[in-house]
Amino acid sequence: MKQITSIQNTYIKQLAQLKDKSRERKKSGTFLIEGEREISLALKGGYEFETVLFYPELFSIEQLNELTTPQTNVIEVSKEVYQKLAYRDTTEGVLAVAKSKTNSLNDLTFENKNPLILVAEAPEKPGNIGAILRTTDAANADAVIIANPKTDLYNPNIIRSSVGCVFTNQIATASTTDIINFLKAQNINIYCAALQASVSYHTQDYTKPTALVMGTEATGLSNEWLENSTQNIIIPMQGEIDSMNVSVAAGILIFEAKRQREFK
Template identity: 35%
Template sequence: MSKPVTVITSLQNDTVKAMAALLEKKHRDRSGVFLVEGVHLVQEAFLAGAAVEKVVYDEGRGIPAELQDHLDHSSCERIAASTAVMAKCTGTDTPPPVFGVVAKLNPEQNALYRENSLVVVLDGVRDPGNVGTIIRSADAVGADAVLLGSGCADLYNPKTVRSTMGSLFHLPIVEGDLAEFLPEAAARGIQLVGTSLQAEESCYSRDWTLPTWLLLGSESHGLSPLALATVSANVIIPMRGKSESLNVAMAATVLLYEALRQRDLNPTIIPGLQPK
């Protein structure tokens, strides 16, 4: 038996106002839910077992075929909305055909301290596109978790969510105070590796097979004094051209793939390193 569908066409509808308010962090924090935009992200939310509370689709375009089976097995609210409503509730220039309202995630903090962990720590990375891309790269290499310190772009900012391409549903993303987490990691014997243009050690000389937290700061200010005081080492990515630096998301991807190479692909290239 098909579930009932609510049709909403008015921009003054209270449900529409509540969903549009989720474009702002204070309303996401207050309600404990966030927006996922587009067929792929809604599908990823269902596949990950996230708590999808509402699915809203463009009335004129109908339910996307890719979501039909998920909806048939879900008790979430279904809303058919006008294109104007879709535009008001989403953060893109062209409204997506569907979006979801999903409960904020509850990440497993113990993932930060798994045996031989590889964790990405973001320290004041403010651009939501960079934060989302780094989460996507961390997912791609099989990192254990991502830790977002204070001053980072909000994980649930619609641009951050879009930039993850669904990866925020694939690995734990912990938000917390680095003053608490970094000393704990150091006490557990985890190496804390930062990046610096003044570093003398190449990223390709570092042993990434050890339990590692990779610390990345903002492009304008770098790592905070707290992070700088706790890092075990700083590395630099060698560059042969005239570019002064890579942006933080590109740098994260280079470093994470070097960690993957050493851990899983060809560890014998580093002198003294033994294959697993």
């Protein structure tokens, strides 16, 4: 088994770039996954690993066998090397170098004849994206589509805040125009969370093919979405403010859709 003990090692320097820079992740088509649960979920999600690195004082060979095959490239690293690559303060001693997926609209497949999709337009905060992915996983949504993404899906903050749900959801990214065309071609109703010309969210029927579309808290949805909406919907506010966190709003809407479908 190969061992690397120096943080000056060329390969370790390359991996550190993957951790820190979106440009390097996109150029190489690879990214880092940290933690046993996250790596396990990526395996279940069909991700391919180039390498698994582990620090033996924190992660045993026996544990490693659960995440690898005889063909997996495995590297034992020193404490200093692991600390250079690890993103979290509380860590488990194992990392994987995984190949990115294309996350194209053309890759989406729906086994459900009435798919339930969550669309988020231009979300910027990795924490919000991660929280949305946790929610859609909990609801077993058919897909998450991110319009005009501002950050790449394999940002360590998204992986961490989603607790690995970036690997359990079916995800695509595309422009707003392409997503609208895709939804219309699939005969999927578009419900836009917006203040303009809206009705209360619980009055609509989400038991048919449905896309719930969320904008940012600061600017809301672009006009293109509002012009192509089946119906704009709103979550009535009863306090002093007129909006809530996008991930919280997404949870309310998607679980209303699930409730309707369970009691149809």
